[in-house]
Amino acid sequence: MENRNPGTPLDLEWVAATRINRPAVERRVASLPGRRSVKKDWQAAWLLRAISCMDLTTLSGDDTPGNVRRLCAKARQPVRQDILDALEIPKLTVGAVCVYHDMIAPAVEALAGSGIPVAAVSTGFPAGLSPFHLRVAEIKESVKAGAQEIDIVLSRRKVLLQDWQGIYDEVRAFREACGDAHLKTILATGELGTLTNVARASLVCMMAGADFIKTSTGKEPTNATLGNSLIMARQIRDFHERTGHVVGFKPAGGIRTAKQSLDGLILMKEELGVAWTKPDRYRIGASSLLSDIERQLEHHVTGRYSAYNRHPMA
Template structure:
């Protein structure tokens, strides 16, 4: 249920390849561990990631639509999306136009999402609300509903570039929106909290929330993802601690 993420301007082909290796095989001494769900990169690294992950179950997700600010024209956003999909992205993580949303121009935001969705073709669309900029839980709920109505396959909290990123209350509001949308339409929408989830313990709290809001079926990578980079190593550390009974050091887990 993990999307391993690297979204730095200083990213290199080498770094992306390392991350992909970690995605396929998280820890050498635990060969039975499953691969992560996806690797999340900028569009220009999609082909690199695609190649590094070939033959594995790991998907490639690309951020698009002038990530992280979304401050560009629809035309540019659509071309970027199209290009990422053509490069082989299985999933597109788009950002909404928060400025327009906060200005009350909901139709604009909605139309934009619908247009990007059309451009995605077979690729899954995750819509990033950037909840840290939406200011109230009411807005977050409104944006969630709007994104789902406009065609999102997933809704996602944050870019990771803005604080606060994912929080438990924000995620609960979005999970509740997904549940109500399901009851209203019969359609299942996925959830991805991203940024700020660094420890296994916190991740567990998110999973409890998913379990108690959306039940069994959402507890799968098809419907729930963590967007995180450092969480993986803490998970590994806790797994090894469970197996050995000894508290672990980060020195024994690769930083990729």
């Protein structure tokens, strides 16, 4: 992101005035997939853009340095070279690689010289229920280890209790602990109860200095949806119009098909403009998605669909 979001003082009147009309959101979302589509060369270009915005992610209990190194190799070369050559694309990389704290070191080593940042999930991911001082310390340790982006988990309890001052203070402290690293706040939208809560939590996090707001941990029953993405994108737009500060957006969890990635990019372009379809302002939290996009690109080049084993993740 070219400019950090410095945040603003907490404006509780603005927060209280923020409300969401669910039927209007549902109508807008229902109209999007059928009303907008891209084909042929344009579709290939948009799919390549989606790859450049991906945070390739591995957050498994059995992660090993070897697994992470292979994922980083995929991040450096996300699409087979013969496909890139056919599309006349000289170079393509993903937006970042996202790992747990103890896998930061092998990821940093494997990505050295690539320009691809390492993102680390933090603050007691995915529940965010560890003691506050330990969550702050975890951020500092991850930054010290080389993480350039920190994905923190919002306290859902504080959102459900409408404790906006508590949310603001917490995220502000996390922002300070990040130092020069970018802060991405995970709202866990599927656990916030109402769409109005999603909108208000998005706004408070941006006021507190979040550089990105992110839908989900990927561990909730409901993760990224077009409805939540629409709400969060419009809060980003309102915040930018009022303050001039730029905040990025990251849908995460449940985005598995090339079509879904295109729907997300179209939503960003229509709601926020072309600038929010680039990796400094837009990320997609996914890994399995990449294989489907590669298959679509190979079909575009050869006219034939290939098996998934021709596009391994690692």
